[in-house]
Amino acid sequence: MKIIFAGTPEFAVPALAALIEAGHEIVMVLTQPDRPAGRGMKLKPSPVKVLAEQHHLHVFQPESLKPLEVQEQIAAVKADVMIVAAYGLIIPTTVLNMPVHGCYNIHASLLPRWRGAAPIHRSILAGDAETGVTIMEVVPALDAGAMVSKGVVSIGDADTTQSLHDALAQTGATLMVQAMRDLEMNGVLPSTPQDESLVTYAHKLEKAEAAIDWGKSAAEISRQVRAFNPFPVAQTKFKDEVCRIWMATEQVSVEKPVTAKPGEVVSVQGGLLVTCGEGVLNIIELQAPGGKRMNAQAFAQGHHLKAGDVFCSE
Numbered sequence: 042m043k044i045i046f047a048g049t050p051e052f053a054v055p056a057l058a059a060l061i062e063a064g065h066e067i068v069m070v071l072t073q074p075d076r077p078a079g080r081g082m083k084l085k086p087s088p089v090k091v092l093a094e095q096h097h098l099h100v101f102q103p104e105s106l107k108p109l110e111v112q113e114q115i116a117a118v119k120a121d122v123m124i125v126a127a128y129g130l131i132i133p134t135t136v137l138n139m140p141v142h143g144c145y146n147i148h149a150s151l152l153p154r155w156r157g158a159a160p161i162h163r164s165i166l167a168g169d170a171e172t173g174v175t176i177m178e179v180v181p182a183l184d185a186g187a188m189v190s191k192g193v194v195s196i197g198d199a200d201t202t203q204s205l206h207d208a209l210a211q212t213g214a215t216l217m218v219q220a221m222r223d224l225e226m227n228g229v230l231p232s233t234p235q236d237e238s239l240v241t242y243a244h245k246l247e248k249a250e251a252a253i254d255w256g257k258s259a260a261e262i263s264r265q266v267r268a269f270n271p272f273p274v275a276q277t278k279f280k281d282e283v284c285r286i287w288m289a290t291e292q293v294s295v296e297k298p299v300t301a302k303p304g305e306v307v308s309v310q311g312g313l314l315v316t317c318g319e320g321v322l323n324i325i326e327l328q329a330p331g332g333k334r335m336n337a338q339a340f341a342q343g344h345h346l347k348a349g350d351v352f353c354s355e
Contacts, residue, residue, distance in 0.1 A: 042121040042225050045140065047071035049087045052206060053126035055214035056147055057092055060124070063218050067098050068118040073129050074102045106136050115139060122224065124217060125179055134181050142224055144179040147213035149206070150243065151175060151191055153235040156184035157243035161202050161209065164243075165268035168260070171195050172205060174213040176220050178232055187232035192216050198263075198290055201270040246273065253277040254354050255304035259291040259320030274328075277304070278353040279344070287334055288326040295321045304352040313337035315352055 043066050046057050061067060070093040078085035086094075093100050099118075103111045116139050123144040125132065137144045150160035152175040157163075164172040173193040178186035192212040194205065224230050251273045253262055266275040266289040274285040292314055301307050301316040308314040313324040328334045329344065340346065 042066065042142075042221060043068045043119065044221070045069045045071060045115065045118065045120040045123040046089075046093075046126075047123060047128040047130075047132070048089045048126040049073045049129050050127050051088045052149070052210045052213075053089050053128075053147075054092055055210045056124065056126045056217050057089060059214040059218045060221065061096055063221065065221060067093075067096075068120055069115065070098050070100045071106075071115075071128060071130075072100060072102055074104055106130060106133055112136055112139075122221070123179075124221075126213065126217075132179065137179055137181070142228075142230075145189065145217070145220065145230070146177050146179045146184075146186065147217055148175045148177055148184055149209045149213070151193065152177060152184060152188055153237070153240040155241055155243040158245040160243040161205050162243070162246055162268045163241075165196060165200065165202060165205070165264050168264055169196055172209070174209050174216055176213075176216050185235065187234050189220055189230050189232050190216050199267070199288075201267045201288070203271045248273055251276050252354065253286065253352070255315070255352060256318040256354070259317040259322040262317055262322050263289050263291045279329075279346075279350070282330050284330070284352070285328040285334075286324060286326075287328060289322050289324045292321040292323040302351070304354065306346065306348050306350045306352070308348055309338075309341045309346060313341055313346070 044060060046067055048057060049072050070089060072087045072089045075084040075086050077083065090100055101114060112135055115136055120140040122142040123140045125144060126147040150164065151173040155163050171193050173191055175191050176189040180186040194208050194212055220230060251269055253265065253275050266286050269275045270287055274287060276283050276285050295314060298307055303316060303318050305316050307316050307321065315322045315324060324337050326334055326336055327340050
């Protein structure tokens with residue numbers, strides 16, 4: 042089929058690659074304009090653009106899809122269907138109606154749970170046992186379209202936003218290829234409306250959420266650390282310096298000393314164990330200001346960290 046693919050970050054790359062591999066004709070790739078990045082702040086193409094240019098596809102990078110001249114260029118390719126995967130720009134209703142078979146989105150949650158900007162982060166923070174991908178019709182309202190198919194991904198005790206992101210991107214690619222196969226064969230994709238009574242919203246992350254409150258339980262802090270890896274990274278203070286905690290899990294087999302206060306290091310033997318409001322946290326990887334990420338043992342040795350030292354909530 043003749044497909045317009047709209048996507049920008051790494052999450053969208055597996056889907057575009059899978060659709061190319063499946064033999065569809067990608068008549069246009071919509072992706073956000075090149076942005077300054079790195080120390081030199083040089084313009085950097087999106088991951089989707091990089092892949093598209095490797096396959097000599099038509100790349101279109103408007104700042105907005107609202108101008109008439111932009112919409113005319115999109116209409117001119119006469120697409121059968123548009124596929125959206127983390128594009129990042131509002132798609133006007135006029136554009137949604139251009140493809141013969143409409144527009145479908147790869148959303149990284151099991152809708153109607155976690156509509157919105159940060160579904161992967163919010164699913165970990167909430168302690169969900171599973172998440173997944175939903176292929177859905179795109180409508181003007183936020184993530185409110187009818188659902189075509191779903192794929193479930195379990196959330197393990199060591200999963201981070203990065204690990205789930207990678208798994209969900211692959212799941213989404215597989216589901217979308219199957220959906221396009223069904224659409225090509227049948228000319229229609231059956232769908233199920235979302236139950237509005239079950240809707241939850243995955244609000245955009247705020248930097249203030251990165252600060253660790255050691256009065257919370259070890260389970261909550263572990264989820265916070267893993268949800269904020271790789272961005273914006275959970276942080277705490279140690280000896281008046283802000284440290285970034287990259288990986289931590291709840292240490293279920295250790296009881297905290299009765300006298301230990303939240304944030305206090307109770308052991309550096311076999312792991313960096315810190316007491317919390319409830320339970321003990323095992324910090325696995327962390328980073329001092331200006332330093333490299335390192336395992337907890339190396340950090341403890343390098344910073345002369347010992348039992349009785351305290352991490353402070355900001």
